[in-house]
Amino acid sequence: MTARPVIQASQLDLTFVTADGPVHALQDVSLDVPPGAFVSFIGPSGCGKTTLLRCIAALETPTGGKLSVNGMTADEARRARAYGYVFQAAGLYPWRTIGRNVALPLEIMGYSKRDQAERVARVLELVELAGFEQKYPWQLSGGMQQRASIARALAFDADILLMDEPFGALDEIVRDRLNEELLRLWARTQKTICFVTHSIPEAVYLSTHIVVMSPRPGRITDVIESPLPAERPLDIRDTPEFIEIAHRVREGLRAGYEE
């Protein structure tokens, strides 16, 4: 990789102080994310994958090590609105229509009315929700709500998209379709995506890089660069290459447990 990494973590440590004593959420995490990569973080609960994502988003502050995002500190990057963040739940405001929900970051960032309308229309089209602009969140299914929240994260066109188990609460059929859509969206927008999941097929299907993590303390045990082609139909999951990568991920997860 010759391009300068978009996200660069070296020897990141994060210890939470709790009533029961310190918890090592992250220990000695080093990682380079090249521009345009699709990086999945996979591991069991408590492995620090979400915490790592929140560090990148400057929602948590590491207690040790160095972290840079777009060549700045994570907090500077947050202030510069360098990333869009998609949470586990859609978290749409019930008092705003889908269109106005997507426009929320644009309003806060001071885009003009015309600019807002244009961007809202564009990203809603991107997540295939064109025509739902005037609907309220409760009128949409869970999958559609999550797509709207992705549109909201895309609206201000940050280079980085951070996604924390965005499809975790959805059923498998909806999830498959959203995975496919997400790949298409990634190809069209050329963004760098960091994606937290605990589904092996999802991680292998989506990613250019799979970061395998393990708990207590939270750390990276393996980084797998996927040999799969950029063009990935859903049935690629039945090919030997896919199964081999999935196997390696599973081995990595198991190794993390047995230590």
Next chain:
Amino acid sequence: MSMRRLSPVLVMVAGLIGLWYLAAVPMNVHEVLTAAERGGAEVSPPSAMERRDMGNWALVLRNPEHLGASWSSQRPRLPAPHVVLVELYESTIDEELNGRRGLVRSGSLSNRSLVYHGLVTLNATFVGFLIGAGLGILLAVGIVHSRVMDMSVMPWAIVSQTIPIVALAPMIIVVLYSIGVQGLLPKAVISAYLSFFPVVVGMVKGLRSPDGMQLDLMRTYNADAATVLWKLRLPASVPYLFASLKIAIAASLVGAIVGELPVQQGGLGARMLAGSYYGQTAQIWAALLVAAALAAVLVWAIGAAERRALRRMGMMA
């Protein structure tokens, strides 16, 4: 409303009215027997002194033939429902239509009518409610945003509500009078004193209702506190606000009435106290009914505003 929903309500009301008529018999028996004796009838026991020391029920049992007057006594302790309704009619519609000082003859509301006194109370209620609700919202915003205010204001707000308002009201009026404030404002202050508290409690809860994820989302946009308040906390608090406004408007009415007791310059509170000075119990009850009806209308109006607001916000189908 369908008959199915209405009939239990009607049964309940009929039962209460029946109980009321029944209760009027022992409550008024002393006056009834005194009046009968003056009219030349024989009552038992004949001595007024003896009767004074006897229980109400005993007198009822010993004088069944005189009890017919229980519901039409001149100075009843408990006026019968129809007596109250007649008083209500006479002191509202009849007074305004036919009274010397009524609307029809004098062109302005009679100061002897409950319409006039109801409006006086309503005025103080509205001003007090606006002050109280406004103050409550401001305090809640302060409490949510400042740790110092959270620690200092809330305990005082709670303490303020433990002082009986009837004890405090005369002091507020005297203190305000000594600095030249009188009329509507002292009543509104007492009214606001009662109504700010539910608004503070409800709004603090409402402003804190957005969860960690929604606040984190705002952080990812690098939104400042004012933006978070305006775009997230305030809209999220609207359902909580209306719930507490319903309590606050009723409390405002009570505050205004209590504020009218010591002043005697009009209002339902003044009418109630005047009624008790002159033994006009029907007048007290009529004023009470008007106050209850006002409270019902005010709470209903807040509910209607709530439905309207939530529908406009898309939070109600």
